[in-house]
Structures are given as C-alpha cells and as structure tokens.
Amino acid sequence: MEKDTVIIDYLLGRLPESERLAFEQQLDADLPLKQEADGLQKIWYDVQQQEVEPDAGMDTSFYALLDREKENQALEKARQQPLKVLPRRRSYWPYAAVLAAFGLMFWLGRLTVTPTVRTLTVEKTVMQPLTTPPSEEVAQIEKPKTGQPKETSLTKVQQEVATLRKELKVTQELVVLGLLRKESAAERLKGLQYASHLPELKPEVLRSLVRTLRQDENINVRLAAIETLRAYGQNPKVREAFLARLETASEIPEQLSVMETLVGLRIQEALPQLKHLTEDETVDPLIRQKAQQSIQLLTI
Amino acid sequence: MTDEQAMLAVKGGDLDKAAILYERYKKSLLNFFLYRQPSRDVARDLTQQVFLRVLRYRHTFREEAVFRTWVYEVARNVFHDHLKTVRLQTNEIPELLDTEEEPEDRHQQLHQALGQLPDSYRDVLLLSRFQNMSYEEIGQVLGLSVANVKVRAFRGLQKLRELYFQLNE
Numbered sequence: 001m002e003k004d005t006v007i008i009d010y011l012l013g014r015l016p017e018s019e020r021l022a023f024e025q026q027l028d029a030d031l032p033l034k035q036e037a038d039g040l041q042k043i044w045y046d047v048q049q050q051e052v053e054p055d056a057g058m059d060t061s062f063y064a065l066l067d068r069e070k071e072n073q074a075l076e077k078a079r080q081q082p083l084k085v086l087p088r089r090r091s092y093w094p095y096a097a098v099l100a101a102f103g104l105m106f107w108l109g110r111l112t113v114t115p116t117v118r119t120l121t122v123e124k125t126v127m128q129p130l131t132t133p134p135s136e137e138v139a140q141i142e143k144p145k146t147g148q149p150k151e152t153s154l155t156k157v158q159q160e161v162a163t164l165r166k167e168l169k170v171t172q173e174l175v176v177l178g179l180l181r182k183e184s185a186a187e188r189l190k191g192l193q194y195a196s197h198l199p200e201l202k203p204e205v206l207r208s209l210v211r212t213l214r215q216d217e218n219i220n221v222r223l224a225a226i227e228t229l230r231a232y233g234q235n236p237k238v239r240e241a242f243l244a245r246l247e248t249a250s251e252i253p254e255q256l257s258v259m260e261t262l263v264g265l266r267i268q269e270a271l272p273q274l275k276h277l278t279e280d281e282t283v284d285p286l287i288r289q290k291a292q293q294s295i296q297l298l299t300i
Numbered sequence: 301m302t303d304e305q306a307m308l309a310v311k312g313g314d315l316d317k318a319a320i321l322y323e324r325y326k327k328s329l330l331n332f333f334l335y336r337q338p339s340r341d342v343a344r345d346l347t348q349q350v351f352l353r354v355l356r357y358r359h360t361f362r363e364e365a366v367f368r369t370w371v372y373e374v375a376r377n378v379f380h381d382h383l384k385t386v387r388l389q390t391n392e393i394p395e396l397l398d399t400e401e402e403p404e405d406r407h408q409q410l411h412q413a414l415g416q417l418p419d420s421y422r423d424v425l426l427l428s429r430f431q432n433m434s435y436e437e438i439g440q441v442l443g444l445s446v447a448n449v450k451v452r453a454f455r456g457l458q459k460l461r462e463l464y465f466q467l468n469e
Contacts, residue, residue: 005447008454012428014435043461046410047429052334054326058344062322062351069355070315184341185348217385218345219352251356 007037011044061186065220072253172198173205180208185218192224196231206232210241219251226257233265246273255287259294268298303367311358321367322351329375332426335414336379349378369441372427376441413463421456424449 009015010023027034172194179191195201195209206229213225226245232238242261249255262270277283277291301309301320309317329350333343353374361370414422420442427438435446444452 004454005450008450008457011457012453039461040457043410043464044457046464047414047425047460050410051327051331052340054330054344054347058326058330058347061344061348062326063319065348065352066315066318066322066355069318069352073313073315183339183345185345215385217382218349253356 007033007040010037011041057186068220169198173202176205177208180212185216185221188212188216188218188221189224192221192228196228201232206235206238210237213241213245214248219254222249222254223257226254226261230261230264233261233267239265239267239269242267243270243273246270252284252287256290259290263294263297266298271295271298274298304365307354307358307361307367307370308363310355311361315355318351318355321354321371325371329371332372332375333379335411335422335426338411338415342382346375346378346382349382350375353378366437366440368433369437372433372441376423409464409467412467413460416463417456417460421452421459424452425456425460428453 006015006019006023010020015023027037176191176195176198179187179194182188182191192209192212195205198205201209209225209229209232213222213229216222216225222245226242229238229241233242242258242265246255246258246262249258259270259274262274274291274295278288278295280288283291301317303321303324306317306320310321326347329347330343333346334340337343350371354371357374361367414425417425423442424438427433427441433441435449438444438449439446442449
C-alpha cells in the first residue's frame with residue numbers, strides 16, 4: 001500500500017525533492033516497479049495533454065448571464081426598497097421622447113413618400129374632384145388609363161405578397177421549432193426570442209414552447225419561455241403549464257416569475273398552491289412573502 | 301485578489317467580481333465536464349450552469365470555505381442533475397461517452413477510457429488534474445480521507461491504463 005501511495009505522489013508531482021530523488025533511485029533498482037510507474041506516467045501525461053480551450057461563444061453566454069443576473073439583482077433591490085415619490089417632471093421625459101420619435105418617423109416617412117403621392121394627385125386633379133380617399137384615387141386613376149390588365153396585375157402582386165408572407169411565417173416557425181430542439185441553451189434562447197417576435201403561434205410551436213417550460217434543464221431558457229408564453233395566457237394548455245411549473249420550480253427567480261405571471265393572468269386555480277407555499281416553512285422567506293402577495297392580488 | 305475574496309465580494313452584491321472567477325475556472329470546468337460526457341455543447345452549458353448557481357446561491361458560500369472545493373461541489377451537483385434530467389427525458393441510461401464508435405485517435409480513446417472509469421476513481425483524477433487540488437481538498441469535496449484519496453488515485457490510474465489498452469487492442 002505504501003508503495004502505491006508513493007508512486008501516486010511521484011506521478012502527481014507531490015513528492016518533496018529529496019524523496020523524489022530517492023524514489024527514482026529505487027525505481028532504477030526495481031525493474032517491475034519502474035515499468036509500473038512508467039506505464040502510469042505515460043497515461044497520466046496523455047490525460048494532461050488533452051485539455052480543450054474555451055471558445056468565445058462560451059464567454060458571450062457567460063457575460064450575457066452575468067448581465068441578466070445584475071438586472072435581476074437591481075430589480076430585487078428595487079422591489080425591496082419602499083416606493084419613493086419621484087418628481088412628476090421626470091416621468092414625462094420618456095413619453096416626450098416617444099412622441100418626438102414618432103414625430104420624426106412621420107416626418108421622414110412623409111419625405112420619402114411625397115414624390116409618388118404628388119404624381120398621382122396631379123393625375124387625379126385632371127380627372128376627378130378631390131373627394132375620395134387616396135387609396136381609391138389610385139384605383140380610379142388607373143382604371144381609365146390601363147383598364148383590366150393593370151387591375152389584374154395589382155391583384156396578382158397582392159396575392160404574391162400574401163403568399164410570400166405566409167411562406168415567411170412558416171419558415172420562421174420551422175426555425176423556431178428547430179432552435180428549440182438544439183442541445184445548446186444559447187440556441188434555444190434564440191428560438192424563444194424569435195418566437196416572441198411572431199405575431200401568433202401555431203399549436204405545434206406553442207406545444208413546443210410549453211414543453212420547453214416544463215422540461216428544459218436551463219433556467220435561463222425556462223425564464224425566457226415564461227416571458228414568451230405570457231402572451232398566450234388565455235390558452236388552457238399554457239395556463240396548465242404555468243400552474244404545473246409553480247409546483248415544480250425550485251429556483252427563486254423562476255418561482256418569482258411564475259407567480260407574477262399567474263397573477264398577471266388572473267389564474268385563480270393557483271390559489272391552493274400559493275397557500276401551500278406560504279405555509280411551508282422550508283420554502284425561502286422571499287418566496288413565501290411573494291406567494292402571500294400573489295394571493296392578495298388574486299383575491300382582490 | 302484571491303478566489304475567496306472575489307467570491308465574498310460576489311456574495312456581498314458585487315456581481316462583476318464573478319467575472320474574475322469565471323476567467324480563472326472556465327477552462328478547468330469545461331474540461332472537467334468534457335471528461336464526463338462527449339458533447340462540447342453540453343460541457344459548455346454545464347459550465348454555464350455552474351456559474352449560474354455560483355451567482356444564485358452566492359449567499360450559501362461560507363467565509364471560511366475554500367472557493368475551489370466549493371465550486372467543484374457545485375460542478376458535481378450540476379452534473380448529477382444533468383444525468384437525472386437526461387434519464388427523465390429519455391427514460392434511458394444516458395450515454396456518457398460514446399463507446400460504440402470506432403475511435404479515431406488517441407484523444408478519443410483516452411476520452412472513452414475516462415468515460416468508462418468508475419466515478420469514484422475519475423473524480424479523484426480529474427480534481428487532481430484540473431484544479432491541482434491537494435489530497436485534503438479532494439477529500440473534502442468527495443468526503444474521503446487523504447489515504448483513501450491516494451488509493452483511489454492510484455487505482456484510478458491503473459484502471460485507466462487498463463481500459464486504454466483494451467481500447468487499443
């Protein structure tokens with residue numbers, strides 16, 4: 001046994017210098033022991049040569065995670081602080097900025113659209129008095145000039161645009177489904193991000209999102225799934241999934257997010273589970289407090 | 301700044317200090333997971349999970365604790381949870397390292413041999429290799445005496461060599 005431990009100390013480089021030299025002398029004198037040590041040393045050396053370097057994607061994911069945690073921390077701090085009355089003046093700034101942005105966009109839009117409209121209006125004044133809305137004007141102007149073929153081509157273009165839109169939507173849904181099945185959490189997060197931008201989701205995509213909420217092992221992915229599914233809170237399956245998640249979620253940020261969603265969607269069926277959380281002394285105090293608040297909000 | 305000082309700062313709310321710990325430990329943790337299962341994507345995700353838990357459970361880090369041993373306890377828990385999830389989802393025993401495929405080179409063979417090594421041996425070797433942990437620290441993480449750690453390290457290497465040669469035959 002002692003020989004074994006000396007060999008392992010030797011191989012792992014944990015023998016003091018004097019003992020190492022003495023052991024090497026012993027190895028020179030003992031051929032079987034030397035063979036044993038050489039064989040193990042070779043395999044240990046190989047293990048040490050096999051390291052893989054982390055890539056930039058891993059760094060990106062970590063720093064995104066850190067930013068998210070910092071945001072959560074800031075939110076948590078804000079929640080814990082008593083509400084302060086801010087000067088009213090300051091709260092108007094975001095609205096003013098939004099209005100200014102809309103104004104600017106409208107002005108830019110006018111600048112880019114004006115030449116076409118002007119041309120049509122000139123033709124219109126020649127043919128008809130200014131009593132009809134612009135969209136009808138176009139149809140009325142074009143009718144006498146080009147007749148049936150022009151109208152047909154317009155309809156055709158509209159149909160093509162509609163087909164293209166439909167195809168684009170199907171492609172987007174397929175991309176979402178594909179990304180949600182990826183092994184990498186970053187890819188799955190991307191899938192959820194895409195899904196949140198789709199105007200409406202097919203039942204198949206919705207099922208996949210619910211499955212992600214129920215089963216994904218990555219908490220960031222589950223949190224993003226909650227965010228995305230919130231918009232579909234009227235769907236019974238989605239409501240069921242939120243309820244089920246309240247029961248199974250064990251990490252504080254997820255529990256908080258699920259409770260907020262349940263309150264936001266007014267899911268009264270969550271009350272027994274919330275009550276249970278408030279009574280369970282093994283549950284984190286923050287969660288118990290949040291559950292109590294949720295009960296109050298749901299029973300108002 | 302030591303690991304422990306950085307972690308205590310994180311615990312105190314200075315989350316930016318987690319970046320110091322990440323830069324110090326990302327490579328060793330990535331390799332730690334890569335020697336337990338073959339997918340680099342999964343190893344990346346698991347490494348991220350470790351740092352997520354470090355941040356989320358920062359309040360559980362005790363002042364007298366050694367960060368290196370604490371973070372590897374977290375890493376081992378993350379891996380066990382991963383195995384449980386894979387089992388639940390597939391209803392099968394998860395494939396750790398692919399033993400069906402013909403190995404292309406020594407790297408893969410060594411990976412396979414490590415994958416077939418019993419956990420108790422592999423943990424000792426990997427903790428020793430990737431974190432250069434002392435016997436005492438490894439014992440603390442795995443709940444073993446120093447003598448036991450040494451015995452497992454020795455037997456682990458013997459077993460690894462045996463498996464490696466079997467794959468070469």
